[in-house]
Amino acid sequence: MFALVDCNNFYVSCERVFRPDLNNKPVVVLSNNDGCIISRSEEAKALGLKMAEPVFQRFELVKKAGVFVFSSNYTLYGDLSQRVMETLRGVAPVIEIYSIDEAFLDLSGLDIDFQKWAEEIKKIVWRITGIPISIGIAPTKTLAKIANKAAKKGNGIFIIRNDRHRDCMIRNTAIEKVWGVGRQYSKLLFRNRIFSAYDYTLLDDNWLRSQMKVMGLRIKTELLGESCIPLELIIPSKKAIATTRAFGRKTKSKRLLKEAVSTYAARCGEKLRKQSSLANLITVFIHTDPFNQNDLQYNKSKSITLPVATNCTQELIKYALKLLDDIFLPGYFYKKAGVIIEGLEPQMLWQPDLFEALNREKYNRLSVVVDGLNNYFGRDTVKVAIQGSGEEWKLRQEKLSNRFTTNWNETLVVKV
């Protein structure tokens, strides 16, 4: 048996941990740049605010209903997520952290009353972290996902215990709600008169394989109660790392694009060093605002294979700027840029270039020192000069809450 633990309205719940006055009030959290609604309290859902809706389109309702609005505060959410996961690890040692707010637990071989066990875990996580969770329990991960959805509608716990129960659940689950079935596959399935998870299990294996590949086949097997998607217990190192952002304000200025792109490249370098990897390929893209049909549109990306695999910020910036130089055209209003690095390999396996003059050892030591300083004193305390201040292009984050748990200057203040 598997349990899927999912934090309820996670980002909103994080904001509420330090703002209990927001309980029972409508609260939403926005995407980067204060663009779209990405987390909603139950009260906000009841008002009709939709997931991924641009908030400016609902400004009137937000104002009238007194909705509390927050910019996303990933420092806070990441830290609270870690606390939840550590707590879960304490009660169920075999755990896969599936996303910032979800974890699969392996319950096989545990001789326990699942209902009581789940109630206990809900209580513990709530007591230790202040985050409400829902738990779905079932014989496969795909079914645990379905159980979790049912749990969210009820009292937070739902168990699929036997085949009869499983059969009943899949008959009542719309196919587009099944884990692994997205928009495109839903369309395909509707065309073939497949509407429920149960309908799906009647499909012919050959047809499934030809249309939805092995993933489609796995979904069927899992829906039938046979587990074939195992828990991933080892966190694999990333195969690609990206830092991409829309700007707070659109810009024509190449200087500002250079600042942004070098900052993103630096961010990629940090992430790369954190997992002790090197990159072989770097891509830079820039584009205009696709929503503004009055502006002339431009959309371009370019990649380059690095001569030697690296995780050195200065070097990543150098190539990123060269790529930017290649694709930049004057005259457009740019809204977004990004740096993506791929072809990642473990630092341990590094192969030097026989003829290279650059003293990499020196740069590596520098990186360690710079990362240490920035870690201690705050991001970008030490940076490459061309990164600039970011004043003119950085994210809009007008409703940012404090980083209560990770910054001494932002801890909760209680006046007595």
Add this chain to the structure above:
DNA sequence: TCTGGGGTCCTAGGACCC
């Protein structure tokens, strides 16, 4: 004024190897 960011996996097809 105003619309997010960061990932993974699978497959087909082409280039290439012996």
Add this chain to the structure above:
DNA sequence: TCTGGGGTCCTAGGACCC
């Protein structure tokens, strides 16, 4: 008449997830 067999690696594109 008629020209092998068995592979790997890489990339682009399409799907999915949160």
